[in-house]
Amino acid sequence: MLAHMRRYVLILLPLGFLTVFYVYPLVTIFGVSLAPEGQLDLSGFTRIITGSYYLETLAFTFGQALLSTALTLVFALPSAYVFTRYQFPGKSLLMALATLPFVLPTVVVASAFLALIGPRGLLNQALMSLLTLPEPPIQLDRTLTLILIVHVFYNYAVALRIIAGFWANQNPRMEEAARVLGADSWQLWWRIRLPILRPAILAAGILVFIFTFTSFGVVLILGGPQYATLEVEIYRQATAIFNLPMAAALSLVQIGFMLLLMIVYTRLQRRLASDLVSSARIATPVRSWRDRVLVGGTLLFMLLMLFLPLLALVLRSVVTLDGAVTLQYFQQLNINARGSVLFVPPINAIGNSLAFALVTTLLSVVLGLVTAYLLAGRLGQFGQWFDPIFMLPLATSAVTLGFGYLIALDEPPLNLRSSPILVPLAHTLVALPFVVRSVLPSLRSLPPNLGEAAQVLGADGWQVFRRIDLPIISRGLLVGATFAFTVSMGEFGATTFLARPDTPTIPVVIFRLLGQPGVLNYGQAIAMSVILMLVSAISFVSIERLRPAGTREF
Amino acid sequence: MKRRLLAAVLCVMLALTPVVAQDSSSTLTLVTHDSFSASEEVLAAFTAETGITVEILRSGDAGTMLNQSILSKENPLGDVLFGVDNTFLSRALEADLFIPYESPLLENVDEQFQLDAGEFRVTPVDYGDVCLNYDVAYLEANGLPLPARLQDLTQPEYAGLLAVQNPATSSPGLAFLMVTIAVFGTEGDYTYLDYWQDLVANDVYIADDWSDAYYNQFSATGNGGNRPLVVSYASSPPAEVFFRDPQPETAPTGSIVADGTCFRQIEFVGILQGTDNLEGAQQWVDFMLGQQFQSDMPLQMFVFPVNAAAALPEVFAQFAALPANPVSLPADEIDSNREQWIQEWTETILR
Numbered sequence: 001m002l003a004h005m006r007r008y009v010l011i012l013l014p015l016g017f018l019t020v021f022y023v024y025p026l027v028t029i030f031g032v033s034l035a036p037e038g039q040l041d042l043s044g045f046t047r048i049i050t051g052s053y054y055l056e057t058l059a060f061t062f063g064q065a066l067l068s069t070a071l072t073l074v075f076a077l078p079s080a081y082v083f084t085r086y087q088f089p090g091k092s093l094l095m096a097l098a099t100l101p102f103v104l105p106t107v108v109v110a111s112a113f114l115a116l117i118g119p120r121g122l123l124n125q126a127l128m129s130l131l132t133l134p135e136p137p138i139q140l141d142r143t144l145t146l147i148l149i150v151h152v153f154y155n156y157a158v159a160l161r162i163i164a165g166f167w168a169n170q171n172p173r174m175e176e177a178a179r180v181l182g183a184d185s186w187q188l189w190w191r192i193r194l195p196i197l198r199p200a201i202l203a204a205g206i207l208v209f210i211f212t213f214t215s216f217g218v219v220l221i222l223g224g225p226q227y228a229t230l231e232v233e234i235y236r237q238a239t240a241i242f243n244l245p246m247a248a249a250l251s252l253v254q255i256g257f258m259l260l261l262m263i264v265y266t267r268l269q270r271r272l273a274s275d276l277v278s279s280a281r282i283a284t285p286v287r288s289w290r291d292r293v294l295v296g297g298t299l300l301f302m303l304l305m306l307f308l309p310l311l312a313l314v315l316r317s318v319v320t321l322d323g324a325v326t327l328q329y330f331q332q333l334n335i336n337a338r339g340s341v342l343f344v345p346p347i348n349a350i351g352n353s354l355a356f357a358l359v360t361t362l363l364s365v366v367l368g369l370v371t372a373y374l375l376a377g378r379l380g381q382f383g384q385w386f387d388p389i390f391m392l393p394l395a396t397s398a399v400t401l402g403f404g405y406l407i408a409l410d411e412p413p414l415n416l417r418s419s420p421i422l423v424p425l426a427h428t429l430v431a432l433p434f435v436v437r438s439v440l441p442s443l444r445s446l447p448p449n450l451g452e453a454a455q456v457l458g459a460d461g462w463q464v465f466r467r468i469d470l471p472i473i474s475r476g477l478l479v480g481a482t483f484a485f486t487v488s489m490g491e492f493g494a495t496t497f498l499a500r501p502d503t504p505t506i507p508v509v510i511f512r513l514l515g516q517p518g519v520l521n522y523g524q525a526i527a528m529s530v531i532l533m534l535v536s537a538i539s540f541v542s543i544e545r546l547r548p549a550g551t552r553e554f
Numbered sequence: 555m556k557r558r559l560l561a562a563v564l565c566v567m568l569a570l571t572p573v574v575a576q577d578s579s580s581t582l583t584l585v586t587h588d589s590f591s592a593s594e595e596v597l598a599a600f601t602a603e604t605g606i607t608v609e610i611l612r613s614g615d616a617g618t619m620l621n622q623s624i625l626s627k628e629n630p631l632g633d634v635l636f637g638v639d640n641t642f643l644s645r646a647l648e649a650d651l652f653i654p655y656e657s658p659l660l661e662n663v664d665e666q667f668q669l670d671a672g673e674f675r676v677t678p679v680d681y682g683d684v685c686l687n688y689d690v691a692y693l694e695a696n697g698l699p700l701p702a703r704l705q706d707l708t709q710p711e712y713a714g715l716l717a718v719q720n721p722a723t724s725s726p727g728l729a730f731l732m733v734t735i736a737v738f739g740t741e742g743d744y745t746y747l748d749y750w751q752d753l754v755a756n757d758v759y760i761a762d763d764w765s766d767a768y769y770n771q772f773s774a775t776g777n778g779g780n781r782p783l784v785v786s787y788a789s790s791p792p793a794e795v796f797f798r799d800p801q802p803e804t805a806p807t808g809s810i811v812a813d814g815t816c817f818r819q820i821e822f823v824g825i826l827q828g829t830d831n832l833e834g835a836q837q838w839v840d841f842m843l844g845q846q847f848q849s850d851m852p853l854q855m856f857v858f859p860v861n862a863a864a865a866l867p868e869v870f871a872q873f874a875a876l877p878a879n880p881v882s883l884p885a886d887e888i889d890s891n892r893e894q895w896i897q898e899w900t901e902t903i904l905r
Contacts, residue, residue, distance in 0.1 A: 032625070053901075107765050111777050114770050119780045220762040225720040226904045236722050239617040241893045242624075242645060321778045328799055338853050341610070342591040399618070406622050410629050418611055418631060497614050514765040515589055516856065517790040518797025522769050522776040 003461070011379050014371040014432075015386070020414070021425055022393050025404030032407060033248035044249025054233070058253070061229040064144065065213040068151035072208050073201060075152055075301065076159035081193075082298040083160065084167040086291060087283040094299075096540035098306055099157040099482065103490040103536045105507050106217025107514055108313070108529045109150060113222070114141075115312040122312055142224040150222055151212050153305060158211070158434075158483070159204040165479040166200035166441050169472055199269055199441035206265050207437055210258060210394045230254045234397040251400045258395035262388030310533065317526045321519070329523035333531075342512060344504045346528065350535055353489055353505040357539070359424040360431055360488035365481050367428065368435025372473075375436065376443045390436055393429040401426070402497025420503045427488040434487065435480030442476045443469070482543050489536050506532045582834045583609045583632030585826070587619045590637060591854040592847065600841050606834045616642060616725060623826070624649045633829040634838055638676065640669060640820045640882070641728060644889035647675060652824035655836050659843035662861045667820050669885055676822035679842050680857035683788040683880050684729035685809040685816040686716075689774035692782035701783070702812050704737055708752035716783040717759040717771035722896050724763045729817035730785045731899060732888065736881040737814050740895075747902045754903060774807045788816065789856040792873040796853065801869075811877035818880035821857065 034041055048054040083091065101109065116123050117138045124136035131137070140146040178192050194201070214231045230250055237247035286295050320326055336343035371390055374383040393401075405426070409416045416422050451464045459467070470477075491507035504512070506528060513525035584590075590612065601607055609632075613619045616637050623635055627649065638646045646652070652675040665671065667678035688700065701707055707716055719727030734746040759781060761767035769776030772784040775794060791805045798806075810816075823842055825835040841847055848864035851857055858876070859866075866874075 107763075107769075110766060111770060114777050114779070118770075118777070120778050217762075220720075220723065221766050225722070225760050225762060225900075232723075236896075239615065239621060240722060240728075240896065242617070242621050243893070316777070321775075332799070338591075339593045339595055340591045340854055341594050341597055342854075402614075402618075403622065403625055406631075407625050410626065417626075497618060500612065502610060502612075512588065514769065516797075517768060517775070517786065517793040519775050519794065520797035520799060521793075 025408035028408035029404035030248050033244035041245045044246040068212040069209040072152050072155045072159050079298045080163035083164045087285045092544050096537050100533050101153050102486045110221045112309040112313040115316050147223045150218050155208045161479045162204040163200045165475045203437040238399045262391050266387045317530045329527040349506045349509045352503050356424050357485050357488035360427040361484045363428040364431040364435050364484040371436050372439040391433045394433045399497045431484035431487040434483035438476040438480035439473050442473045581607045585611050585632040585635045587616045587637040593850050596850045604837050630826045630828040633835045636823040638822050640885050641888050643885040662863050667860045676824040678860045679823050681820045682857040683816040684726045685788045687786040687809050689782035708756050714757040717767040717781045718785045733817045733881045750903050792869045796869045805873045811875045813879040816877040816880040
């Protein structure tokens with residue numbers, strides 16, 4: 001009886017959360033948008049289907065997302081191999097640094113890339129003086145190439161962490177057996193590794209795809225206005241033009257498209273043969289030349305792709321345009337020169353950001369864990385049917401959801417629309433898919449009879465979870481927690497569109513500074529971005545330390 | 555452990571829940587956009603004068619803020635709305651958001667700002683001109699004269715030198731589009747679209763938003779781009795002096811204020827229907843028009859006061875140029891044509 005009750009509570013917890021904070025606001029805003037006076041207005045859909053513009057936008061959105069995802073996976077997979085296989089100093093720090101791009105606002109990332117490869121960027125200047133070239137050799141501004149590079153820059157860590165986190169749990173014996181039987185390295189990859197990794201590759205792929213599909217700032221700022229994604233169109237319709245029927249129609253197309261994709265994904269994601277009882281893969285030290293080349297190549301890639309732009313940003317925060325070294329941007333952050341109510345001491349912004357990120361992480365880990373059990377069919381076979389739905393918040397335009405919150409959550413008992421608590425709740429909605437996708441592949445690879453055997457031997461549900469499930473999913477859970485934290489630190493999506501009293505976070509301060517003219521404001525914005533990276537890096541390393549006893553480092 | 559975790563989450567959530575349900579007559583909620591600012595000192599003066607505490611609720615840019623207020627009209631977010639400008643004015647008035655109020659201080663406000671004179675649903679508070687800014691050092695070093703009219707920007711000597719913003723996503727971008735519409739018109743043998751095509755042929759840079767154009771493309775500031783001309787505000791040059799340490803003697807940037815090159819934006823405040831603190835809201839509108847607030851605004855939001863009696867800060871008086879004849883279009887014309895103009899522009903220029 002009690003066990004039944006517990007099961008229902010567990011089932012209702014994630015479903016209830018999704019209903020109240022996603023489905024209900026969304027249905028409300030769609031209702032108001034599409035049927036303002038009770039009369040259904042579907043003109044938006046007609047416009048989408050009849051004109052070529054929106055179909056082209058959809059095609060571009062899809063194409064660039066597919067390319068970005070493929071590229072991210074191609075780069076992340078060998079790195080995941082190196083990170084799983086080899087032991088080398090500074091590994092967890094590297095992993096933390098690789099995740100940093102994820103917290104940075106797009107305008108700042110654009111600045112970082114311009115500081116590096118812009119016409120007056122460091123790399124271009126260096127190459128010009130080194131090779132005595134009259135023109136900057138790297139000219140990528142406003143190209144699809146740059147969009148793709150920046151998408152890889154942002155999402156590389158998502159794929160790397162999810163795949164490496166899963167791989168570290170897989171039993172290496174199969175690989176050893178194949179090797180003994182004479183398999184060459186091509187066969188090893190094709191026949192053994194990729195099939196084993198398929199769930200993790202698909203999970204990472206779907207996250208990266210959704211992220212780039214709904215890409216907003218990267219496409220607009222780095223690609224230029226001739227490129228537009230559906231997300232951009234929704235924003236335009238909802239704010240500049242205030243054509244709510246059109247915005248709702250486009251949102252529904254976007255959500256519907258993602259739903260279809262998720263259904264296909266759920267089908268592809270077949271379960272693994274469950275004889276792969278997990279045992280921690282033991283990373284080996286770098287010995288042969290081949291090892292050195294592999295590890296060195298990965299580090300070089302990360303240096304060029306991830307760390308150089310970040311480094312350019314750090315340089316920008318301490319060097320003025322004239323080339324003088326200065327700390328004034330950091331010093332000015334603490335001075336309220338105009339006595340403004342907008343002023344936020346950095347320490348308060350850091351505090352707000354950390355508080356929101358902490359609540360978001362706790363909420364999404366608890367909810368994500370329960371959701372993963374639900375979707376894995378561990379609370380009943382029906383649970384798997386919900387899989388596509390839990391990914392949708394990630395694919396929903398922030399402005400739409402923001403408007404939904406405004407009109408749906410405006411009365412007691414849910415009068416939350418201008419409460420700061422809405423911020424971590426909105427973040428949790430976006431963070432949840434990351435936790436679920438990080439945990440689910442490991443959870444599914446766990447043979448259910450293991451738990452049953454333990455139960456026969458007298459273990460209760462809690463003990464099964466602690467002793468059997470947790471050691472295996474903990475790595476995925478940590479990956480998920482890191483991303484939940486990151487999502488919140490980076491102030492993703494919906495919160496920009498919430499009416500909120502003054503609880504400014506680090507990204508909010510960055511945006512405010514960038515919204516005003518003056519060299520000092522720009523310098524402070526970059527200094528604040530460096531602080532954001534620093535706080536995030538320290539947090540990632542601390543989260544990594546939380547790893548429960550009994551699981552080995554990977 | 556999970557239960558303990560849940561308890562911890564609940565505790566944190568409770569701790570974060572703000573103390574609500576204050577006496578509604580002693581607080582006033584001001585709904586505004588992200589760029590609103592004022593001195594702590596000035597807000598404290600209002601509280602000292604009236605006993606009312608002002609709570610500031612920010613919600614996105616001006617467009618997002620207005621749309622949120624329209625959507626929540628039946629159950630308004632606050633008592634007063636500040637930040638609707640003349641490009642959004644008729645949308646706000648059509649939605650019937652405001653309770654009319656005629657402030658006695660309007661007598662100090664020039665008629666050109668009173669776009670709702672007679673009905674007083676909104677009250678003008680500040681104005682600012684969207685104008686071309688230039689990099690003083692660059693133009694001097696290259697012996698380039700200042701462009702005197704928009705047509706000059708299509709000449710070969712200015713090729714690749716100008717950065718503007720996308721009118722579909724940026725408010726100064728929209729303002730600059732309005733200037734070209736007012737100057738070249740939408741009909742005839744050389745329309746605003748022809749002009750834009752010439753700009754594109756002359757390698758104009760169309761940035762997504764103001765920050766990207768100003769800080770990443772403009773050569774005089776920020777990241778140091780390679781374009782010495784950018785669409786910004788007439789108030790940006792004083793900011794480039796004020797926000798430097800040490801402050802330079804001469805302004806590193808300037809704004810071009812020739813006739814037919816600038817667009818005037820006027821921002822309004824209005825009392826929201828459904829307020830339960832009408833008297834307090836009226837006091838706030840008066841306060842915003844008063845000398846103290848009006849003199850505080852320039853350095854807070856980089857706008858100009860509508861109250862002619864308000865003193866300008868010195869850096870403004872010295873470094874800000876005001877256009878004698880800025881372009882303006884009737885608010886209802888802007889609102890009824892905005893979508894079409896942006897659409898036409900997008901189709902012709904971007905695709």
